[in-house]
Amino acid sequence: MARGGKRGKRGGGRGGGANGSKQRNPDDRTDLIEQADMQNERFFAYYKAQQIVPEDEWDAFVAALRGHLPTTFRVAGSRQVATTLNTMIKELHVPNLSDVVFEGLEIPPPVQLSWYPDGLAWQFNVPKKVLRKSPEFKKFHSFLVFETEVGNISRQEAVSMLPPLFLEVEPHHKCMDMCAAPGSKTAQILEALHAADTENVASIPPGLLIANDSDNKRTHLLIHQSARLPSPALMVTNLDASGYPGIKVPAHMNQSAVPAIAGTAPSPGERLETLLFDRILCDVPCSGDGTIRKNMGIWKSWLPMDGNGLHALQLRILQRAMNMLKSTGRIVYSTCSLNPVENEAVIASALLANKDFVLVDVSDKLPTLIRRPGLTTWRPACERAAVRTFESYEECMASDVDENVKAKMSPGQWPPEEGVESLALDRCMRIYPHLQDTGGFFVAVLEKRPRAKKAATSTTAKRELADDVDAQPETKRARLDDDANATQAAAERMVVELEAVEEATSGSTAEEAIDVDAASSAPDVDELVDAIVEAETDADVADASEEAKADIADAPQPTGPTMRIGKKLARGEGGFKENPYTFLAPDDPVLVSCLARLHINGFPSSNVLVRNPAGAAARSLYLANDLVKAVITHNSFERLRLTAAGTKVFAKQEGGSARAAATAAAAEAEADGTETGSAGAEAQFRVLGEGLPVVLPYVDERFIMEGDMPALRTLVEAYYPLCATFAEPFRGAIEARASGSHVVRFPLGNLDGASLTHDLVLPIWKSNVSVTLMIDKKAKSALSLRLFGTDITTAGQQAQAQKEKETEKSAA
């Protein structure tokens, strides 16, 4: 039975337990360890042998692995919204949760993660039972659920928040998220691009974010997630990151900063270059054993050789990122694995093959984050028992180890024999569960040093020149760098590695050995690499990491088109059924009519695109910035497997009231001679809630309606309130408006204890006799709960909505 309740203030401080309560120890799970089988002798043997933590920390490390993982969340969205919400958590929720006792145990309130900038990330460690049954935590939980649904809060593992912070994205950066789904880090990158957003107005960043994932289903999840922060700078693609094609853009777009919307076409004869990125995130697929606290199944399933099969793919993804990065640009490589084969070994191989890259010393960044340096020595596992290891690849090959295991080994999985000190692998960061009660994680920050002038004529420098990159066949672009500057040792190491791969593929089936690009004949080493990596990692890739799996389980279901999923699609072979992207001419009648009816002036009309099957009428209009437009204009969307671009701003309103509104508007236009375009009565578009922040700066101020708190309350709590139910002055104002899409500003104010801390601007749709708030149902619920404390999602409320709808119908 629930015995939740607030402990009296006089009951003593936390930990005191004057009323018989005791401080809850979330790690006290000795009884659970056996029950849940939180044992894996191989796991312990392998990581103990690697000395991933000092001897005297081992017990704390193991205890933390077995402990309950705290819940963490990040206050997301634009900085201003985030600050408002964060203040609310600090000043309203935390005090309310500060003295909770549940079943005799003191429950600690949420605390801020000390290292997260501006205190915007929080952690609390509360059993599910408490969340469900303690009235205080139940309320807090509902608040979290609502705000998560509208995108103001992102439930994300603490360690997973790190890579984007080290990426240091600015609004003008061209960014690539190579393995992005389900998109928690993509959201952080988007927020950084949108740092200039305010509460009601979204900026149009000059930069770009291409979020890519090879799994089509997860790509749609990614689109769904990123819809919470709509951005004209976002594109989503569905490709194998290790073979990501070069993207052509007019040469000037490769400069460090381009305007967000210049509206100018490339100068005649301007040459196209391959786009180079300022920032690339490689949050690669991994064995995921750092998530063992959350994904308990790993205790049972973990095998020491899990990481071996992923090493090659991880290296190829990183290598491709290195080729796409501009000079002085930055890559963050991360995994939720503890295994050095997936971490330091990948970084070491990549650095040896790319001499113009260095590991960045970020020890002064996020100073309160406790971390351990990257390893400089380790030994890959070659046997299930994790007892016998080998000092070198050669030693392993000469041993009696199973031939199938040998086939998955490569020299790069061992520490380099020479020059390991010069790589500064200790600059990599290892985050362990016992350090600050998190999951396990690995992060490395790499930068590309500018080349010396002389090198500009070298083969490597030439490759950096955009045109050269694209001159290679697509399947070969991910090849391990043949950098002219690579040392002899590195080159030899690479040759042995590739030979091993070649040898390994000799027994593979014809289908496995055939490369993704049917056009390329004579399979070379790269093609063989593709085949072996695929053979080795298919299972892992299909499942992705445990972290992502857990995230996906939490995430809402995608709403995109149903498409075939699987290996073939992941390689870019399968049928690609997305609609083409077409930019409208600025004088397109539908666009002109839409803007005129909504009183929008100076809108970047050259950057509006539609996605319709050829010949179909436009239903939704999207806005893209210049970089997104350039990418779409100069590249085949099918080759890029482009699944989303820009942000949806206007949508065609369907139904009887839309037709009536269109007819009335057309008649009105005819009567007063204000022609709104030839679309006439056919096209009635509305501004979307998600698009309004981008559109708002262009809406004629004189046509923005003034709302008030009582009107806001009615709009939020009722579904189709009749115009007549509003009090003056809003009633008169709305009745005077024509049917159709309108924008209302609700100035900050108070009503019965509810207060707006900043102006709120929202879209509405007026039909004959009623008016509707045109925001997503979940956003409406969150607003209602946040402002007025009303839960409009209950069955009773829904019945009320139905009743109101019926009243409206009969009145109409």
Ligand SMILES: C[S@@+](CC[C@H](N)C(=O)[O-])C[C@H]1O[C@@H](n2cnc3c(N)ncnc32)[C@H](O)[C@@H]1O
């Ligand atoms: C660790 S998860 C990424 C998590 C994501 N960055 C986030 O923060 O939400 C790895 C992702 O890589 C994707 N993936 C696997 N192989 C890939 C490949 N060859 N190219 C691109 N993505 C790949 C998986 O589908 C999975 O979504």
